[in-house]
Amino acid sequence: MSEAQGTLLVVSAHAGDFVWRAGGAIASAAMRGDRAVVACLSYGERGESASQWLQGKGLDEIKAIRREEAEAAASALGAEIEFLDLGDYPLVESREAIVKLVDLYRRVQPTVVLTHTLHDPYNGDHPAAARMALEARILAQAIGVPNGDGSTPTKEQIIGAPPVFFFEPHQPEQCDFTPNVLLDITDAFPRKRAAMECLPAQKHMWSYYTDLAVRRGVQVKRNAGPNLGLPHDTMGEAYMRYLPQVTNVLS
Numbered sequence: 001m002s003e004a005q006g007t008l009l010v011v012s013a014h015a016g017d018f019v020w021r022a023g024g025a026i027a028s029a030a031m032r033g034d035r036a037v038v039a040c041l042s043y044g045e046r047g048e049s050a051s052q053w054l055q056g057k058g059l060d061e062i063k064a065i066r067r068e069e070a071e072a073a074a075s076a077l078g079a080e081i082e083f084l085d086l087g088d089y090p091l092v093e094s095r096e097a098i099v100k101l102v103d104l105y106r107r108v109q110p111t112v113v114l115t116h117t118l119h120d121p122y123n124g125d126h127p128a129a130a131r132m133a134l135e136a137r138i139l140a141q142a143i144g145v146p147n148g149d150g151s152t153p154t155k156e157q158i159i160g161a162p163p164v165f166f167f168e169p170h171q172p173e174q175c176d177f178t179p180n181v182l183l184d185i186t187d188a189f190p191r192k193r194a195a196m197e198c199l200p201a202q203k204h205m206w207s208y209y210t211d212l213a214v215r216r217g218v219q220v221k222r223n224a225g226p227n228l229g230l231p232h233d234t235m236g237e238a239y240m241r242y243l244p245q246v247t248n249v250l251s
Contacts, residue, residue, distance in 0.1 A: 006111035013129035014044030023192035024185025030078025047089035101136030179238035
């Protein structure tokens with residue numbers, strides 16, 4: 001995102017995805033005064049809450065727990081969060097879900113969109129979320145596509161063409177993920193770590209994504225050029241830009 005005030009929209013399949021994969025970008029946006037909004041399509045109540053099921057909790061209780069955790073994590077990052085409660089395992093693509101996302105795009109007016117990769121053999125919910133995020137982005141630009149209440153959108157409601165970045169999946173080599181954007185999240189990482197610790201049901205992920213931030217930080221330094229003076233403890237996140245960049249200056 002540029003230095004001018006903008007809005008970051010993160011379309012997350014489950015309650016924890018936005019934290020592990022984009023927490024640094026979200027916190028960085030909030031820290032520079034941009035608006036950050038997370039659209040959480042499901043709570044991850046069926047597929048990503050094993051510890052709660054093993055404790056004998058029921059579906060509604062698990063959803064409430066995951067919602068509370070996600071709200072705390074979003075707060076730690078400095079983000080707003082909205083829950084579409086579409087269910088998971090599977091996250092089913094539907095016209096109703098797309099309409100909800102179109103309305104959200106038009107309300108939020110994002111300048112940047114982050115979401116999952118379009119391929120993930122380990123979790124079909126992730127590419128489903130990405131496909132819906134991309135379709136809704138296109139439809140939200142069309143003034144002939146009605147709002148969810150059936151009304152015709154105004155010129156102010158239709159969106160532009162925000163760039164889309166895929167965040168890093170858990171096993172990138174299997175998901176056709178080739179990062180072409182490396183984000184320095186050094187200053188934002190304490191917020192990301194605090195957000196991770198809001199998700200005790202997935203405590204095993206805390207060290208994994210801390211280590212990944214260290215490794216990506218090494219790559220940030222390696223690709224930043226020799227004169228930027230980046231610190232030894234640089235932390236990073238990797239992204240894959242989906243659509244062409246438009247610019248009048250190559251840099």
